[in-house]
């Protein structure tokens with residue numbers, strides 16, 4: 001190939017090759033291709049000048065030196081551009097088709113899941129929702145529920161007192177009083193919410209959730225109470241679960257009962273959770289005490305009713321097989337993600 005042709009070809013391609021270099025390594029191989037001492041294309045041309053006559057030597061010599069200088073300057077410029085830009089590694093390894101980091105989606109807390117399940121079941125049975133304040137007066141939390149100041153039943157609930165007259169409610173039962181004060185029977189409500197007690201161990205926390213239930217009408221019986229709670233417990237746990245009513249004591253119900261279910265862990269064979277008894281205590285209930293009706297000025301000759309109160313954390317622990325109530329409130333994502 002003639003000197004003219006070779007030169008024209010080199011002049012037309014070198015710059016394109018240089019511009020597509022993405023790394024220092026790419027650039028070095030282009031530099032060697034054109035400027036390399038032994039086999040660089042420009043040096044080959046310079047060596048070939050020796051075979052030309054004087055006139056051509058002058059003409060091509062000047063053009064080749066001009067090309068050499070242009071390539072040298074462009075290589076230096078590109079070098080400083082590549083070393084000051086993003087690292088070659090980033091350019092080489094950045095893959096725009098890889099999926100990005102998925103955001104951490106929030107989801108419903110297990111206590112809220114169980115609370116919603118409980119509410120859904122009672123709503124299906126025709127119960128309305130009622131609420132009351134978490135900061136409660138001594139009257140609603142105790143007095144109106146037949147628990148006077150010197151009554152030993154006050155010791156059953158370790159109370160957070162805010163003043164002589166104000167407490168953090170220790171149970172949802174004061175909502176019974178507020179509802180009955182504001183409306184006449186028939187009443188059929190549940191009252192879900194937070195309650196507070198000075199209590200802390202593997203099965204007790206200072207704040208927990210209860211759902212209160214209250215029905216008042218002209219001919220409500222203990223049989224009604226047993227059938228509503230039996231249906232509820234079968235729906236929330238399993239239709240195979242058995243229920244048991246044991247006599248108990250609450251100042252605001254008479255008679256009162258503790259309700260147990262057959263152990264969901266061992267099918268009543270006896271295990272660590274049910275302490276070998278085959279039964280698990282699940283909630284408190286009873287027929288509304290006439291003393292409570294007189295607090296709200298209901299005629300206890302005309303009306304009867306039943307009430308119950310259950311601990312939501314206790315039900316959640318049994319449903320999910322959790323042995324430490326504090327896990328619900330430590331906000332450990334490894335625990336919470338499982339629900």
Ligand code: FA5
Pocket residue numbers: 170171172173197199200203204205206207208210212250253281282283284285286307308309310311312313314325
């Ligand atoms: C009461 O609070 C009564 N008000 C329930 C009631 C209502 C009876 C209406 C009759 C009629 P008790 O103190 O047993 O009852 O509490 C009810 C449930 O709350 C317990 O069965 C338990 O599951 C739960 N509970 C009590 N203390 C704690 C605590 N510190 N942490 C978590 N759950 C608790």
